[in-house]
Amino acid sequence: MATNYSPKDDEGEQHKSRKPDNTAFKQQRLPAWQPILTAGTVLPAFFIIGLVFIPIGIGLFVTSNNIKEFEIDYTGIEPNSPCGICANNGTWNTTCTCEVHFRLDQPFEGNVFMYYGLSNFYQNHRRYVKSRDDSQLNGDKSSLKDPSKECEPYRMSNGRPIAPCGAIANSLFNDTLVLYYMDNGTRKEIQLTSNGIAWWTDKNVKFRNPTGDGNLSTIFKDTAKPLNWPKPVYDLDPTDPHNNGFINEDFIVWMRTAALPTFRKLYRLIMKTDSLTPTLQQGNYTLHVTYNYPVLSFDGRKRMILSTISWMGGKNPFLGIAYITVGSICFFLGVVLLIIHHKYGNRNTSADIPN
Amino acid sequence: MVGAGWLQGASQCEWWELVGYRDVPEQRSLQYPKLYEPGQLNLLFNKREFFICIAQGIYTSTILFFVPYGTLADSTRDDGTHMADYQSFAVTVATSLVIVVSVQIGIDTGYWTAINHFFIWGSLAIYFTILFAMQSAGLFEIFPNQFRFVANANNTLVQPTVWFTIILTTAICIVPVVAFRFLKLDLKPRLADTV
Numbered sequence: 001m002a003t004n005y006s007p008k009d010d011e012g013e014q015h016k017s018r019k020p021d022n023t024a025f026k027q028q029r030l031p032a033w034q035p036i037l038t039a040g041t042v043l044p045a046f047f048i049i050g051l052v053f054i055p056i057g058i059g060l061f062v063t064s065n066n067i068k069e070f071e072i073d074y075t076g077i078e079p080n081s082p083c084g085i086c087a088n089n090g091t092w093n094t095t096c097t098c099e100v101h102f103r104l105d106q107p108f109e110g111n112v113f114m115y116y117g118l119s120n121f122y123q124n125h126r127r128y129v130k131s132r133d134d135s136q137l138n139g140d141k142s143s144l145k146d147p148s149k150e151c152e153p154y155r156m157s158n159g160r161p162i163a164p165c166g167a168i169a170n171s172l173f174n175d176t177l178v179l180y181y182m183d184n185g186t187r188k189e190i191q192l193t194s195n196g197i198a199w200w201t202d203k204n205v206k207f208r209n210p211t212g213d214g215n216l217s218t219i220f221k222d223t224a225k226p227l228n229w230p231k232p233v234y235d236l237d238p239t240d241p242h243n244n245g246f247i248n249e250d251f252i253v254w255m256r257t258a259a260l261p262t263f264r265k266l267y268r269l270i271m272k273t274d275s276l277t278p279t280l281q282q283g284n285y286t287l288h289v290t291y292n293y294p295v296l297s298f299d300g301r302k303r304m305i306l307s308t309i310s311w312m313g314g315k316n317p318f319l320g321i322a323y324i325t326v327g328s329i330c331f332f333l334g335v336v337l338l339i340i341h342h343k344y345g346n347r348n349t350s351a352d353i354p355n
Numbered sequence: 356m357v358g359a360g361w362l363q364g365a366s367q368c369e370w371w372e373l374v375g376y377r378d379v380p381e382q383r384s385l386q387y388p389k390l391y392e393p394g395q396l397n398l399l400f401n402k403r404e405f406f407i408c409i410a411q412g413i414y415t416s417t418i419l420f421f422v423p424y425g426t427l428a429d430s431t432r433d434d435g436t437h438m439a440d441y442q443s444f445a446v447t448v449a450t451s452l453v454i455v456v457s458v459q460i461g462i463d464t465g466y467w468t469a470i471n472h473f474f475i476w477g478s479l480a481i482y483f484t485i486l487f488a489m490q491s492a493g494l495f496e497i498f499p500n501q502f503r504f505v506a507n508a509n510n511t512l513v514q515p516t517v518w519f520t521i522i523l524t525t526a527i528c529i530v531p532v533v534a535f536r537f538l539k540l541d542l543k544p545r546l547a548d549t550v
Binding site for chain 1: 424426427431434436437438439440441443444495499500503506509514515520526527530534536537538541
């Protein structure tokens with residue numbers, strides 16, 4: 001029941017009408033598109049999704065299957081494994097070497113990528129992830145002398161600031177892996193390249209050495225090395241000044257913390273020699289490990305992985321299988337909905353409305 | 356992750372009001388007063404609807420985590436370098452989330468005026484603008500410890516694997532919603548849908 005309140009004229013100037021203006025915007029009459037979920041739109045959409053996803057999935061799966069990958073665990077926990085001695089007796093300070101023999105059944109063509117893999121290593125632990133100082137790693141002089149509080153307890157050592165500070169830097173992976181091809185009894189060392197293993201933006205934007213006079217050891221002279229490192233940061237690669245200090249590529253790769261507890265990080269590249277011979281031939285190989293990194297205390301595992309690459313990266317069957325599955329389910333769902341619509345669907349578009 | 360699911364669940368429930376949201380022209384509202392019945396009987400927002408929203412939020416947040424997890428776990432970029440790091444994972448999941456929510460809102464919007472187009476496409480554009488701005492080298496130079504994700508978007512969002520993952524996640528989240536909604540419309544249409 002509405003009472004129609006009309007203001008009197010003498011008060012009319014103070015009371016405005018509360019009726020909204022008769023514009024398209026305020027009366028909700030704007031031109032519009034009204035999509036409605038009818039059988040004519042939804043069912044073809046499902047079939048199209050199904051028919052598009054299945055070939056994509058097959059393509060991804062085939063591409064992934066054509067990538068060659070080889071993985072070998074060299075932690076040394078089995079009783080007779082070559083690195084068992086190193087695993088059980090090593091500490092942070094001792095150096096132990098071992099050799100693992102393996103065989104490649106297929107030749108690897110094109111550029112081959114050598115990764116090291118760790119398992120049960122939680123680089124995604126929150127306190128660990130925060131334990132770094134990015135302004136120090138960017139070459140800021142004041143952060144070099146006074147690192148961030150986030151780096152505690154890896155911030156100062158014997159009264160001197162640690163460079164690079166933090167738990168991530170402290171746990172740098174320091175095994176050395178060398179690969180030999182056994183060619184009728186003689187060993188041929190495979191050429192490993194360490195340039196180009198880190199992201200270009202990391203190496204050139206995010207990480208910078210502090211500037212100053214003299215060489216790196218002078219610039220870093222008032223700092224201490226991280227507690228678990230055998231050598232200070234300016235000795236990471238003395239032979240190459242573009243790979244020394246904070247811009248050392250192995251260091252940069254390690255500092256990009258992994259998302260999951262089982263991860264692999266790029267260690268070296270094996271560039272292709274020429275288009276006629278495969279980069280890694282079929283045959284016997286030896287991996288020479290300088291076993292420095294102890295993982296048994298947290299039940300971790302270490303692996304070496306050799307892999308070729310395609311336009312979608314390394315071997316990744318999940319994406320292909322997921323696309324095929326989703327495409328099939330979509331198509332099947334489309335068929336089911338078509339049957340349901342045909343048998344039970346409400347065909348009426350005009351309403352029979354009781355009043 | 357659950358927070359993201361809640362956000363997504365809340366966004367597609369029917370109790371938000373956008374400017375210009377309507378499903379029936381006003382002349383028909385006057386002709387068919389029975390259209391007002393669902394509102395009076397609280398049929399559109401009650402405990403059952405709320406729990407359906409929550410269930411959808413949980414499903415979406417599970418998919419938004421596990422599908423990128425499965426894809427990125429052992430992946431590398433097309434030059435062999437790192438892609439399974441936590442920053443790339445975060446950018447992938449965040450981008451998937453924004454796209455899934457935008458598509459969901461798009462499906463929910465039954466009445467596309469110019470304003471709706473502007474806000475929905477605009478929010479996607481703003482997301483990418485802010486993403487690239489926050490991960491730019493310029494901001495990193497000023498505040499290195501706050502803007503650590505420098506150049507991550509540039510490196511991650513050019514990888515085909517990441518975009519395939521985003522499209523897959525969107526499809527898995529949206530297809531069941533559309534299927535349920537179509538079945539509901541087909542078998543038990545509300546009065547408002549047929550007018």
